[in-house]
Amino acid sequence: MGYKTYTCPIARDCGGCEWLAVPYPIQLRRKQEQVEGLLGEMAAADGCELEPIRGMDEPLRYRHKAATPFAHGARGRVLCGFYAAGTHRIVPCRDCLVEDPRARRILGAVAQTAERLHIPPYDEDRGVGVLRHAVVRCGYATDDVLLTLVTRVDELRGAERLVSELRAACPEVTSIVQNVNDRRTNAILGRRCHTLYGPGHMHDRLLGCTFEIGPTSFYQTNPAQTEVLYRLALEGAAGARRVLDAYCGTGTIGICAAAESPDAQVVGVEQVSGAVACARRNAEANGVAQRCRFVAADATAWMAGAGREERFDVVIMDPPRAGSTPEFLAGVAALAPGRVVYVSCNVITQARDLELLRERGYRLTRVAPVDMFPHTKHVESVVTLERR
Incomplete structure (x- = not known):
């Protein structure tokens, strides 16, 4: 067999x-x-x-945490997905076999919303732009979903509209947090966080x-x-x-x-x-x-x-x-x-x-x-x- x-x-x-x-x-x-x-x-x-x-x-759908970088695409598009192996070229992805089914759809919605609202993605070569990464955690034994938006700047202009549109596109998200990473680094997360919606954390059970x-x-x-x-x-x-x-x-x-x-x-x-x-x-x-x-x-x-x-x-x-x-x-x-x-x-x-x-x-x-x-x-x- x-x-x-x-x-x-x-x-x-x-x-x-x-x-x-x-x-x-x-x-x-x-x-x-x-x-x-x-x-x-x-x-x-x-x-x-x-x-x-x-x-x-x-051995599928086991990852309850997923992340994406963002980058400029043609005609003002905001790209998201995975970095190609050994590079910082983004490979677009709508669904991933090993991730919770909710995760990649939420990350894609962040890119589409940022594109509509003209929130510029981070340019790592020049160190400019706003939106660096998004990280989503989905509950295993709960329905909680925590979305973290990683930005280069503390002041996220249009944050209220961004949150409103994300909540409409992804009603399963229970918390949205802004994490600020203003360093020139490959590390995803910075040290400062601001809660934009919900309690700013999630719960799960083990x-x-x-x-x-x-x-x-x-x-x-x-x-x-x-x-x-x-x-x-x-x-x-x-x-x-x-x-x-x-x-x-x-x-x-x-x-x-x-x-x-x-x-x-x-x-x-x-x-x-x-x-x-x-x-x-x-x-x-x-x-x-x-x-x-x-x-x-x-x-x-x-x-x-x-x-x-x-x-x-x-x-x-x-x-x-x-x-x-x-x-x-x-x-x-x-x-x-x-x-x-x-x-x-x-x-x-x-x-x-x-x-x-x-x-x-x-x-x-x-x-x-x-x-x-x-x-x-x-x-x-x-x-x-x-x-x-």
């Missing part, structure tokens, strides 16, 4: 789904082999089996917990697989009374851990102060604020300072793609928790960090890969370690 494959009319130009033409079972096998190649030897040395990768039943998501909040793009990922992390932390949630963002994993276990006390550490404020609101909304404490600090610096006075049964760590630091890992070993749960979006840096933890007295007890981004080469993994 042949495998099912997927086709996209702009796949060659876009390049975002580099494995789209590869049957999904083969994609999963390749990712499993990638994790085995990086973690298999140390898992075997520790007597730990590497589990089969958790894939999706239907594992029965409700989370506030703002324009600059980190929130996983594939919520269905995020629940798989978090469930594995919570299984690694099962029974713990004192939990450290390092690199906690808006507190998602730690709050889910507190909600699952009525005895758990959670400390979350995150360097982005806005995310920490959001984590505190999320803890309050989920009825666990009395058992969750969130600290605005760099995880490595906190571990070397105030963290030395704490005691934890489990450390859950979910660092960025660059991984953790030797100083943080040394701090974890000094705290001597019974278990460490390492959630990673980059198995290469995870393997490096796991070696340091093994040298400091920990052994792997579970390795579970998760496919968060079908049709791409990216793979995530959750590794549980125990103190020897």
Whole structure:
């Protein structure tokens, strides 16, 4: 029996789904082999089996966050879509196989409305123009939709009419926010936000917990697989009374851990102060604020300072793609928790960090890969370690 494959009319130009033409079972096998190649030897040395990768039943429409740049087109048109691979040439796109069906239509409506209202798109070569990007987040377990318009300038002329027309074209949008990015940079978002319509944020649910998501909040793009990922992390932390949630963002994993276990006390550490404020609101909304404490600090610096006075049964760590630091890992070993749960979006840096933890007295007890981004080469993994 042949495998099912997927086709996209702009796949060659876009390049975002580099494995789209590869049957999904083969994609999963390749990712499993990638994790085995990086973690298999140390898992075997520790007597730990590497589990089969958790894939999706239907690997489509999984991205609940989508974005577009804008550019000048012929005859005053405003172009939107994706950058062609390795360039800043926009490939127009009306629909994307891996995005929530609402997303690309909303982004297209922003371009059409800007064109009608003569709001000039940003020219990155000259550093002029107004509209740089739009980002849309669609609720997974809610009907909330948050639209963020990224502009070069603070003053968005005709903002009221723009909002009115967008609301008419996209009635499903529940919040519209202006984000200001006046830097000459490839980064999409800037630091300042102005709410133009609605509450200025949205809500979604994971594992029965409700989370506030703002324009600059980190929130996983594939919520269905995020629940798989978090469930594995919570299984690694099962029974713990004192939990450290390092690199906690808006507190998602730690709050889910507190909600699952009525005895758990959670400390979350995150360097982005806005995310920490959001984590505190999320803890309050989920009825666990009395058992969750969130600290605005760099995880490595906190571990070397105030963290030395704490005691934890489990450390859950979910660092960025660059991984953790030797100083943080040394701090974890000094705290001597019974278990460490390492959630990673980059198995290469995870393997490096796991070696340091093994040298400091920990052994792997579970390795579970998760496919968060079908049709791409990216793979995530959750590794549980125990103190020897």
